[in-house]
Amino acid sequence: MQGDSDNRNDRGTVSIDGPAHGGTTAAGGAAQPAGHAATAAALRGHRRAFLQGAAASATVAVAAPAIAQSGPSVRWRLQSSFPKSLDTLFGAAQMFCERIDRLTGGRFQIRPFAAGEIVGGLQVLDAVQNGTIEMGHTASYYYIGRNRSLAFDTAVPFGLNARQQNAWMYYGGGLDLMREVLREFNVMHFPAGNTGTQMGGWFRREIRSVKDMQGLRFRIPGLAGEMLSRIGVLPQVIAPADIYSSLERGTIDATEFVGPYDDEKLGFAKVTKFYYYPGFWEGGAQLSMYVGLKEWEKLPREFQQAIDVASAEINVNMLAEYDAKNPPALARIQKTGVQVRPFPPDVMAAAQKAAFQIYDEEAAKNPSFAKIYANWRAFRDAQHSWHRTADLSFDNFVLSNPLSGQPAAPSPAKK
Amino acid sequence: MQGDSDNRNDRGTVSIDGPAHGGTTAAGGAAQPAGHAATAAALRGHRRAFLQGAAASATVAVAAPAIAQSGPSVRWRLQSSFPKSLDTLFGAAQMFCERIDRLTGGRFQIRPFAAGEIVGGLQVLDAVQNGTIEMGHTASYYYIGRNRSLAFDTAVPFGLNARQQNAWMYYGGGLDLMREVLREFNVMHFPAGNTGTQMGGWFRREIRSVKDMQGLRFRIPGLAGEMLSRIGVLPQVIAPADIYSSLERGTIDATEFVGPYDDEKLGFAKVTKFYYYPGFWEGGAQLSMYVGLKEWEKLPREFQQAIDVASAEINVNMLAEYDAKNPPALARIQKTGVQVRPFPPDVMAAAQKAAFQIYDEEAAKNPSFAKIYANWRAFRDAQHSWHRTADLSFDNFVLSNPLSGQPAAPSPAKK
Numbered sequence: 001m002q003g004d005s006d007n008r009n010d011r012g013t014v015s016i017d018g019p020a021h022g023g024t025t026a027a028g029g030a031a032q033p034a035g036h037a038a039t040a041a042a043l044r045g046h047r048r049a050f051l052q053g054a055a056a057s058a059t060v061a062v063a064a065p066a067i068a069q070s071g072p073s074v075r076w077r078l079q080s081s082f083p084k085s086l087d088t089l090f091g092a093a094q095m096f097c098e099r100i101d102r103l104t105g106g107r108f109q110i111r112p113f114a115a116g117e118i119v120g121g122l123q124v125l126d127a128v129q130n131g132t133i134e135m136g137h138t139a140s141y142y143y144i145g146r147n148r149s150l151a152f153d154t155a156v157p158f159g160l161n162a163r164q165q166n167a168w169m170y171y172g173g174g175l176d177l178m179r180e181v182l183r184e185f186n187v188m189h190f191p192a193g194n195t196g197t198q199m200g201g202w203f204r205r206e207i208r209s210v211k212d213m214q215g216l217r218f219r220i221p222g223l224a225g226e227m228l229s230r231i232g233v234l235p236q237v238i239a240p241a242d243i244y245s246s247l248e249r250g251t252i253d254a255t256e257f258v259g260p261y262d263d264e265k266l267g268f269a270k271v272t273k274f275y276y277y278p279g280f281w282e283g284g285a286q287l288s289m290y291v292g293l294k295e296w297e298k299l300p301r302e303f304q305q306a307i308d309v310a311s312a313e314i315n316v317n318m319l320a321e322y323d324a325k326n327p328p329a330l331a332r333i334q335k336t337g338v339q340v341r342p343f344p345p346d347v348m349a350a351a352q353k354a355a356f357q358i359y360d361e362e363a364a365k366n367p368s369f370a371k372i373y374a375n376w377r378a379f380r381d382a383q384h385s386w387h388r389t390a391d392l393s394f395d396n397f398v399l400s401n402p403l404s405g406q407p408a409a410p411s412p413a414k415k
Numbered sequence: 416m417q418g419d420s421d422n423r424n425d426r427g428t429v430s431i432d433g434p435a436h437g438g439t440t441a442a443g444g445a446a447q448p449a450g451h452a453a454t455a456a457a458l459r460g461h462r463r464a465f466l467q468g469a470a471a472s473a474t475v476a477v478a479a480p481a482i483a484q485s486g487p488s489v490r491w492r493l494q495s496s497f498p499k500s501l502d503t504l505f506g507a508a509q510m511f512c513e514r515i516d517r518l519t520g521g522r523f524q525i526r527p528f529a530a531g532e533i534v535g536g537l538q539v540l541d542a543v544q545n546g547t548i549e550m551g552h553t554a555s556y557y558y559i560g561r562n563r564s565l566a567f568d569t570a571v572p573f574g575l576n577a578r579q580q581n582a583w584m585y586y587g588g589g590l591d592l593m594r595e596v597l598r599e600f601n602v603m604h605f606p607a608g609n610t611g612t613q614m615g616g617w618f619r620r621e622i623r624s625v626k627d628m629q630g631l632r633f634r635i636p637g638l639a640g641e642m643l644s645r646i647g648v649l650p651q652v653i654a655p656a657d658i659y660s661s662l663e664r665g666t667i668d669a670t671e672f673v674g675p676y677d678d679e680k681l682g683f684a685k686v687t688k689f690y691y692y693p694g695f696w697e698g699g700a701q702l703s704m705y706v707g708l709k710e711w712e713k714l715p716r717e718f719q720q721a722i723d724v725a726s727a728e729i730n731v732n733m734l735a736e737y738d739a740k741n742p743p744a745l746a747r748i749q750k751t752g753v754q755v756r757p758f759p760p761d762v763m764a765a766a767q768k769a770a771f772q773i774y775d776e777e778a779a780k781n782p783s784f785a786k787i788y789a790n791w792r793a794f795r796d797a798q799h800s801w802h803r804t805a806d807l808s809f810d811n812f813v814l815s816n817p818l819s820g821q822p823a824a825p826s827p828a829k830k
Contacts, residue, residue, distance in 0.1 A: 102720045105716075164738065171735055171739035277808055278804070280809060309727075310724055312731055317727065319582075320584070323586075330804065348812050381817075382743065386675075389614070390692045395810070397763050398799065401764060
C-alpha cells in the first residue's frame, strides 16, 4: 500500500461539525505534566516503564483537581493462575490492573494476586464462578475436566497460531462460541495474552523418529498428554517443583514447560541434553481474563469498557514481550551446550493424526465440543489457505536467507 | 505450559485488602442492562457488533444517571489517510473513536474523517504538525520525504513481520526511537494497526526469474520502488484511479496494492493474469495514531490513557480482521482464473541485497536513520534466531501437512 492513499480520494474540504481546530475545554494547565509521565512509558521495557509511569501519574492526579471524577468507586480482586516468578504471565495481570486504575482515575481498582494467594492456580474458574474473586487471569484449558470445549479458548494440539487465534476470536465467531460455554460457569471473558508457539521441551535423550517416543516418560498433562499417549508416550503428571529432581534422577525422560524465557529459570539445561521444538500442542496459547457474570452485569458501562480494552492491550502486549525476551534467553540456553533440535517430521505427523482422532471422537459425544469444533476447523482450513501465501513465504525467505555473517540455523547439531 | 500452575505455588490464603468478596459500590441496578449491550459485541463481525453496541449503550447511559461523569468535555478531529472504501483501514479509526467515546462516557469525542475530507490522505502528518487536526491515523512511511527514518515506523523492505514489529515497538526500543523522530514534527504517536504481510501485486506477465524484472513497468512508489529499480524494474507512480486502465491498456505491466481483501475491490483480476506473493517490501505494515504534541500535553491524564489503550486495541484488532477477511477474498480471486504464484527466490535474493545496500548508504549520511537502523537491525537478527525455531517450524508443519482432503498449495499452476 506504498504511498497510494493520497490520490485515492477526493481532496475537497467538507463541512465539519464542531470548532474548526477542535478544542480542549479542560483545565489544561493543571494536567500538563501528565504528558511527560505517559511519554516515559515509551521507554524500552514497556511494562516496567508503564508501572513507573503509574507512580508518576499519581502525583499528577493530586495536582489536577479540575479533572477529578465523580462516580462509583469499585474495588475488586483478580487472581492469576501464575506465580510471580513467571513475570511475563503474572506481569500481564499487573499491567491490566494498573491500566484500569489509570483509565478510570482510580475509581475502579483491581488488585492482582498471584497463584496460591487466594486459591490455587488451577482453581481460578471455580473461584470466579462461586464469587470468591471477581476476576481471574488464566488459561481455559486448565478446566477441560469441566468441559473439553474449553481447550479451544487456549490452544489444542496442531491448532491455531497466535494470529489465527486472534482472528478466530475477534472475527471468526470464536469469542461468541467460547462465551456460550463460559456463561454456564457464570463467567464473562476476554482474550488476554498469548505465548506464541511454545517449545517442545527438555529431553534427556535424542528423538530421531517416532519410535523413540515409545515408552518415553514425558511430563505433559491434558489433551497433549492424551494425544502423545496414542503414539506410545507415557505421559507423567509431576508437580513443577519436582520436575528438576525427577529429570536428574531419571525418573522421567522429558518435560515440557513454556518457552526459553520462562524455561531458563528452571535450570533444565543442567539435567538434559536436548531442547526440542516446536511445542506442537500449543501453536499459540491464549490467556483469558475471566469476570464473574453477575459482577460484570452490575458494572458501570465505562468500567466494562475499560476491562474490554485493557484485555485487548495485554493480548497484544504479552506476545510482544515474549517475542522480545525469548531470543536472548534462547541464546543463553544454547551457550550451556544443550542441543536445540526440531522434532522429526514423523513424530509430528503421527501426533497430528492422533490429535484429530481425539477431536472427532469428542465431537461425537459432546454437542458443545461438536459445535465449536465445526466452526473452528473450517476457520483453521481457511486461515491455512491464506497464511500459506504471503506471510509464510515472507517468513521462510527472510529466515532462510540471512544477511551475511548470520547463521541460518538456531543451533547446528553439536556432538 | 499445560496444567502446570496448580502446583507451582503455595496455596495458602494470605491476608487481603478490602472486603472479602470485593464489592461494587455503584448504583448497580441502574447500570444492569449494559452487560447485555457489551456481551453483544462478542458476535462474529466484532467491529460491526462493536458499533451496534455503542448505540445500545447510549440508551443505558440515559437510564443510569448515577454513573454520569463530571470533568472536561473535549471534541477533536481525526483524519485517516484512507478512504471509506478501504473499510478495514478506515474502520480502525472509526472503532478507535467509538471506543474513546464509550471509555470516557462521552466526555472525549473524536470524530473520524476519511482521506480527503479535511486534507489529502498523504497530508496527515502536516495537518497534525500545524494543528489543522488534533489526530491522524496514517502510515509513517508516507512521509519519508521528510525523514527516511520514518519508514521504520511502518515497514521497510525485508523488515519485520507484524509480531516482530510489535516486539520491537513495545519492548525493543522502537517506539522510543520513533517518537524521537516524530517529536521533531510535534507529534506523539502510538502503533495502531497492521496489515500483516501484503501481497506482491498483479502482473500481466509471468515472472520466472530476476531477468523478467528487467524493464518491468511496475507501479510501486517509495523505498520499495527504489529497491526494485536497482534490480532493473522501472518504478511507476500512478494515481490509484488510473491503475486499472493503465493495466488494461498495457501502459504498465504490474501494480502492487495491499492484500486480497482490499485488492479484490479494484478488479485487477480482469486485466492481469498473475497475482504474486509475498509483498516483500511490507512484511508487516504498521499503521500509526498521531496526536499533536501540544494537544497531547494539555490532555487530561485519563484521556491520554484512553488514546494509548485504544490504539493498542486497534493494533491487535486490525490484523485479526485482515486475517479473517483475506482468506475468502483470496478464494474468490482464485476463482477468476488468476494464477496465484510465489516470486522466484532469485528475485527476492537480489531485492534483499539491494534493500540493505540502500539502508547502509542512508545510514552513512543520515544520523537519525543510522541510530534507528543499528537498533532495528540487531533486533531483527535476534528475532530471526527465535522465530526460526518454534513458530516457523510449527507453521511450516501445519501448512504443509494438511488434513486429508485439503490442498497443500493455495493455487496449483493452471495453464
